[in-house]
Amino acid sequence: MTQPAANCPNCGAKIVFRWSSSVQTVCEYCKSILVRTDVDLKKVGQVADLPPDGSPIQLNTEGLYRNKSFVVVGRIVYEYDQGAWNEWHVMMNDGTSAWLSDAQQEYAVSLSSKLPNLPAAAQVQVGQQFNWNNQPYTVSVITPAHYRGVQGELPFQYWDKTDVTFVDLRTESGKFATLDYSDPEPALYLGEFVEFEDLKLKNLRSFEGW
């Protein structure tokens, strides 16, 4: 699965894709946002410095979810009125990808879910219920967020965003869902909250004094 190395069209640094299906990555050196084309890499943008970050997770953090090991290969950083959070793009050892979100050290793992008839942003209200996979999900909060930056590899192109609305839903059994209104077509992610200990994370950041 090792991908042939390419070079950053901006600075010439070596770019290695860790996940074969990655569509986009960010050059570690010059922070150019690079998109894969059939033949080479194309620079589409530049990441501004990411805000200071309190997350213990970083690129290359490894962990375990449902007996499958994973490695963090990328992330999207969002800001909202109560701070920032990360959506870490993780590569599972079976080649699939998932998202590990970390909002003030509340961890959740979710997977992209292609279900039809998703509600439009304007139709959703707090307290409303939706049934997906025979589970009743209740809208707990609607968050107007702001795209802040990206890092590493992502399964889609994601760089020219500004304001993004997220709708979080919960169930009474610890499951959660997110409706992502980044694109005209809403995207649904289904997942669950996970305990820090259960993820058995390795290669975490260290904090001064801890």
Next chain:
Amino acid sequence: MSAGAPPLSQPPPKPQAKALNCPKCGAAITLRCFGQAETVVCASCGSILDAKDPNLAILQQFEKLTSTVKPFIPLGTRGKLRGTDYEVIGFQRRHSTVEGISYYWHEYLLFNPYKGFRYLSEYNGHWNDISVCKQLPACDSGSANYLGEVYKHFQTSEASTDFVLGEFPWQVRVGEKAEVTDYVHPPRALSSEKMDKEVTWSISEYMYGPEIWEAFRLPGSPPEAEGVYENQPSPMTTNVGQIWAAFGIFALLLLVMMVVSDLSAKKDPVFQQTFHWERANAIGEPSFVTDVFELTGRPSTVEVKTSAPVSNQWIYLNYALINQDTGQAWDFGREVSYYSGYDSDGSWSEGSRHDTVVIPTVPSGHYYFRIEPEVDPAVPAMSYSVVVTRDVTVPGIYGIALIALLLPALAISWRSYAFERSRWSESDHPPMQISGLTTSEDDD
């Protein structure tokens, strides 16, 4: 399969606590939660500052009450709570006003860079370890269900923040109000906080002051807990229902023992005699001895039944049961008296013409009685009979055993009831003034 970590141009800086100065008074301010604070409060001038702003813009100024409000656990203190190290980074005092009385409590914000945030609350020496619910409780009007447990509605009130210190991962303001609803299932409580449209659920578990003092290695001793707190576990560790179930089992056991011992009791008639007493003959020699009778078997009970045809009279017999072989004696006195008559309430009677007494554990051997009668001065002559039965059951012993079982069960039930009553008297559902053992009045 992996191509290894891409090399980094330079290692990312290790996040560290940030030292800044208050733009208002210049006092030192430490940011301890690595960029996750939204607001930070200057401890010396009470300015609420925007922690996200490099210049720490002043968001609100409030009148400081530092002299009256002092956290028991100073900011920056680290402690181990349920196996994880936490640092105290924020503190707030909140209050709610019920029927004109304000109740104040304190909340400590704890932080660990890997595990995130956690809270401790303290009210009148009662502590709670609080974390945000990961699941959504199911709730109806009077209760909430969380992780399969039913929590009873305790109280709904408006909580307002009146003092803050340190940093918070949300926008904190003095004067901020939230509608707080508590549901209890001791030692846990479930709370919802409603602010604008957002509802946050948290789960708390009761903790004792000394546990907190040990966790944070605090000097001195914790304040004494006053009264009963909403989710304080009852000191009656065993369920009252279980106590009564155990009582029922023992009572049944006693009944079976009583029946079995009654069925197996020999009830041997060993002596029966009628004596005639005359005042004329009694002078000079008041006592006499009976014939000898034999008691057999293992040491057992002896029942002595005295009967006399008294009517508004009495007879008193001083008995001595004497073992002819050893000289061992059991002294006892029995009275037979019976009174009856009529008064404005109709007929009445008092006493009985028969008296029964049981002497426990009398060994086998040859025995006789020495009897000394004393008789009502109005009676010139009277016959009385003495019947002795070997090995009878004594229901009284079982009665005493039953009471011995009943008393602790009653005491525990009462203490438990009083504790629950005290707990619920602080709730929206105070117990009625006169009520049975059932708990609370529901007002909805």
